[in-house]
Amino acid sequence: MENVFDYEDIQLIPAKCIVNSRSECDTTTTLGKHSFKLPVVPANMQTILDENVARFLAEEGYFYIMHRFEPETRKRFINDMKQNELISSISVGVKDEEYGFIEELKNEGLNPDYITIDIAHGHSQAVIDMIQHIKQNLPETFVIAGNVGTPEAVRELENAGADATKVGIGPGKVCITKLKTGFGTGGWQLAAVRWCAKAASKPVIADGGIRTHGDIAKSIRFGATMVMIGSLFAGHEESPGELIEEEGQKFKEYFGSASEYQKGERKNVEGKKMIVPYKGSLKDTLVEMQQDLQSAISYAGGTNLDAIRHVDYVVVKNSIMNGDSL
Ligand SMILES: NC(=O)C1=CN([C@@H]2O[C@H](COP(=O)(O)OP(=O)(O)OC[C@H]3O[C@@H](n4cnc5c(N)ncnc54)[C@H](OP(=O)(O)O)[C@@H]3O)[C@@H](O)[C@H]2O)C=CC1
Numbered sequence: 665m666e667n668v669f670d671y672e673d674i675q676l677i678p679a680k681c682i683v684n685s686r687s688e689c690d691t692t693t694t695l696g697k698h699s700f701k702l703p704v705v706p707a708n709m710q711t712i713l714d715e716n717v718a719r720f721l722a723e724e725g726y727f728y729i730m731h732r733f734e735p736e737t738r739k740r741f742i743n744d745m746k747q748n749e750l751i752s753s754i755s756v757g758v759k760d761e762e763y764g765f766i767e768e769l770k771n772e773g774l775n776p777d778y779i780t781i782d783i784a785h786g787h788s789q790a791v792i793d794m795i796q797h798i799k800q801n802l803p804e805t806f807v808i809a810g811n812v813g814t815p816e817a818v819r820e821l822e823n824a825g826a827d828a829t830k831v832g833i834g835p836g837k838v839c840i841t842k843l844k845t846g847f848g849t850g851g852w853q854l855a856a857v858r859w860c861a862k863a864a865s866k867p868v869i870a871d872g873g874i875r876t877h878g879d880i881a882k883s884i885r886f887g888a889t890m891v892m893i894g895s896l897f898a899g900h901e902e903s904p905g906e907l908i909e910e911e912g913q914k915f916k917e918y919f920g921s922a923s924e925y926q927k928g929e930r931k932n933v934e935g936k937k938m939i940v941p942y943k944g945s946l947k948d949t950l951v952e953m954q955q956d957l958q959s960a961i962s963y964a965g966g967t968n969l970d971a972i973r974h975v976d977y978v979v980v981k982n983s984i985m986n987g988d989s990l
């Protein structure tokens with residue numbers, strides 16, 4: 665791999681503005697049969713969303729992926745969303761019982777609009793088999809498969825039938841995979857997104873390592889159709905994580921899906937728990953994200969996300985913060 669860099673190392677170069685107001689810039693993105701307000705999806709983690717957050721996102725026109733950590737609720741959830749004419753989007757694993765679950769969905773006529781196969785090491789026969797099983801039983805469902813970090817993996821999962829792949833092994837805020845195993849895309853996630861997106865013939869979702877709203881635009885520039893974000897969405901009033909008060913300050917917990925808090929045991933732990941400052945309303949963050957992305961589109965000299973895909977950039981190794989913080 666040459667030209668390895670991360671979000672921190674890149675600045676996008678402005679082009680001549682063609683709008684009179686940033687409000688003219690359209691942040692809509694399309695994934696499968698549906699379009700969404702933002703190219704952003706909150707991470708399918710238990711401290712990031714629950715059914716209420718999922719319903720709010722769907723009602724407001726944002727993409728969501730429900731997590732898979734309360735498996736017994738998934739059929740009812742799909743049914744509820746369908747009855748309310750909202751998009752249904754769930755996650756599955758690859759263990760034996762998930763095969764039966766997919767067959768039950770078929771037999772009960774419960775076709776989710778989106779299924780995400782949510783596995784740490786997605787470049788595996790287990791994921792290929794699950795993609796094929798879903799496609800055989802629920803051919804209309806859009807399948808997102810991950811996580812991966814190489815072009816070979818993207819091609820194999822696409823060839824197996826995945827409609828999109830999710831890229832990111834270990835760049836997450838509560839991830840310790842890189843420390844425990846020595847593997848991953850942590851520290852070069854943006855370059856990995858570019859590497860994978862060049863090989864992809866279907867959408868790529870960049871997952872993990874987003875620390876500022878500008879990183880969303882950078883992901884789009886380097887080939888992502890959508891960006892999955894955990895830590896920036898943790899800590900909201902609506903976030904399911906526990907609220908903690910320390911010395912008059914409010915915080916909420918955010919833990920990894922492979923942490924011992926999620927697993928309930930200390931086995932193959934590759935995630936940790938942290939607390940993040942309380943951030944107020946999720947809606948306000950989504951609005952700010954949209955405004956910042958509209959502004960990015962204006963700097964790219966266009967009126968929609970496509971403009972960002974073509975801008976020039978410079979690599980300024982670890983220096984863009986210039987000593988500043990947000
Ligand atoms: N994006 C990322 O960087 C990472 C994300 N995660 C998140 O943590 C959660 C748990 O993930 P995961 O442990 O995969 O899910 P599961 O605990 O559901 O494991 C899925 C299956 O894959 C096997 N498995 C897991 N990791 C490996 C591996 N490295 N090699 C071979 N087999 C493996 C497991 O067996 P066994 O446990 O016996 O090995 C199990 O049979 C997911 O939500 C995932 O997204 C976790 C780590 C990294």
Ligand SMILES: Nc1nc2c(ncn2[C@@H]2O[C@H](COP(=O)(O)O)[C@@H](O)[C@H]2O)c(=O)[nH]1
Nearest residue numbers: 707836837839872873894895920921922935
């Ligand atoms: N290695 C691990 N990665 C994890 C775990 N739980 C979630 N994740 C990944 O992190 C992103 C979110 O990243 P962020 O930087 O936006 O906070 C999430 O979508 C997963 O892919 C874990 O326990 N270990």
